[in-house]
Amino acid sequence: MIEFLQFLRNRFSSLLWWFFLFLSIGLLVQKNFYYRVVFKSKTNQASLSLMQKSNNFKSYFELRKTNKDLMEENEVLRNRLNKINQTRQIPVNKLDLIDEEVFEVLAAKVIFNTIRKNNNYFIIQKGSKDGILPNMGVVSNKGIVGITETIASNYSLCRSVLNSKFTTNPKINGINYFGEVKWTKKGYNKMYITEIGKESKIQSGDFVTTSNFSSIFNENVPIGIVGKVVKKKENNYLQIECLLAANLKKLNYVYVLKRKDKEEIDQLIELSSNEH
Amino acid sequence: MSIRQIFIYTILFLLLLIFQFFVLNNLNVDHRIIIKIYFVPLLFLPMNLNRTQLYLVGFLLGLGIDFFELNFGVNSFSILILLAFKRAFYRQFFDEGERKEIFYLTDKTLNLLNFILYLASSTVVFHTCYFLFESYYALSFTDLLLSIVLSSTTALLLNILISLIFLDNLNSNDK
Incomplete structure (x- = not known):
């Protein structure tokens, strides 16, 4: 001083x-x-x-926290928007097509993802604590990306659409088909639609979405668009290439579709398989 | 400083202020030439004068002029910059022998050329500061430079004249 x-x-x-x-x-x-x-x-x-x-x-x-907050806010908004769109019947976004009364949407961060293996998986940062169960559909904001398979308390291993064990029924241009959408290990951006007869009028550019035969995915969730359509001589089926809507290479955040009446459906399926 | 010296400095200040207000301030040539000489007595003040007093006198003088010219801050700022340079100019232009003499402002013992350079440097510094704050936003760079040169030159001639008149008087009074 x-x-x-x-x-x-x-x-x-x-x-x-x-x-x-x-x-x-x-x-x-x-x-x-x-x-x-x-x-x-x-x-x-x-x-x-x-x-x-x-x-x-x-x-x-604060980016990490901001991201988390945004994701949570997104989840709430999407659920709210679905509710509004259901009453107004105006779909705004691909995820808005999800039936709010049947499905609950849970946002999750992807922390691990493979695309170049024979059977690809990804891991999301939500598990049984968040109410995730096996065989729940997983979609991105562009389209379907997989289903949940093995569930830990905080994480879930999901089977990617780029997995030979993954199949789902397609709807092409609004028409349900009994064929299957499968990955045939030919690139991370395309799948093939099988068992659709040559008489079907399918052409390149048609929209492929999930059908109403699936209890895992909501109806009309985009899968992709039809690429090449080949009529093979050896059988009566078309070989249809489906270019995936979702970019599996850049998977950051996904939404798990939690079917509210899943237990009831599972019981019925189990019952029917026991009887037959 | 003796009482007589203080009296003569005061008379010099007052005369220059009157001359500044009533003559020079009315001689603005298209606002290009603004002659300021009222600060000259500050250059003649003894070098061993307490710096606090020097700054106080300089600031109050500038503030007074600002008040009358309704040009707040420009004159006081220019005077403060001039006072900051004063000691440096003094050391630059006068040798040690002369430094003792300038205490009494005896122009007879000073090298006239050095004395003029001392006055010229001070005048240019003052006018540069003044014009930079007074009208730099209204004039182009060349006009500003021209104004500074013309105003400084005119003011310098007057300053030399004033020095020749008053320094002898101061000297004789001191004796």
Whole structure:
């Protein structure tokens, strides 16, 4: 303290000079319209830029939390939107086609994903604690991506559509077919539709969606669009290429479709398989 | 400083202020040439004068002029910058022997050329500061430079004249 006072005493004249200088500048800015405008605009610019920089810096470290919050908000909004669209019957988004009365949508982050193996899987960051059960449909905002298979308390292993054990029934241009959509290990962006007769009028560009025969997926969730259609001589079926709607290579967030009456359906299926 | 010296400095200040207000301030040539000489006595003040007092006198003088010209901050700012340079100019243009003499402002013992350079540097610094804040936003760079050069030159001629008149008086009074 004494040293500080000593310093002030020694530097008093210099400090006084600075004080008078700032006072002059203050008067100049205060009383002169031009300088007042310039000063205000410059200080505003500087403070805005400083605030922006500090905000950017802060938000960078909060990205993880922001992502999580957005995902949760998205989940709530999607559920709400589904409800509204059901009453108005106007589908806005592919996920809006999900029947809110039948399915509950659970958002999940993908933490592991394979696309180049013979049977591909991905792991999502939600498990039995979140109400996830085996054989629930998993979709992205573009289309179907797989089904849940093995469930841990916090994570779930999902069978990707790029898995030879995955099949589902297609609906092409609104018509249900008894054929199957399968992955034949020919690239991560296409599947093949089998067992559809040559008499079917299917052409390139037709929309392929999930059919109402599936208890896992909601009806009309996009699978992809029809690519090449080949009529083979050796049998009566068409070989239909289906270009996947979802990009399995860039899977970040997915939505698990939790069927509310799943137990009831499972019981019926079990009962029917026991009887036959 | 003796009482007599203070009296003469005060008279010099007052005369220059009157001359500044009633003559020079009315001689604005298209707002290009603005001659300021009222600060000259500050250059003649003894170098061993307490710096706090020097800054206080300079600031109050500038503020007073600002008040009358309704040009707040410009004169006081220019004077403060000039006072910051004063000691440096003094050391630059006068040798040690002369430094003792300038305490009494005896132009007879000073090298006239050095004295003129001392005045010229101070005048240019003052006018540059003044024009930078007074009208830099209204003039182009070349016009600004021209104004500074013309105003400084005119003010310098007047300053030399004033120095020749008053320094002798100061000297004789001191003796």
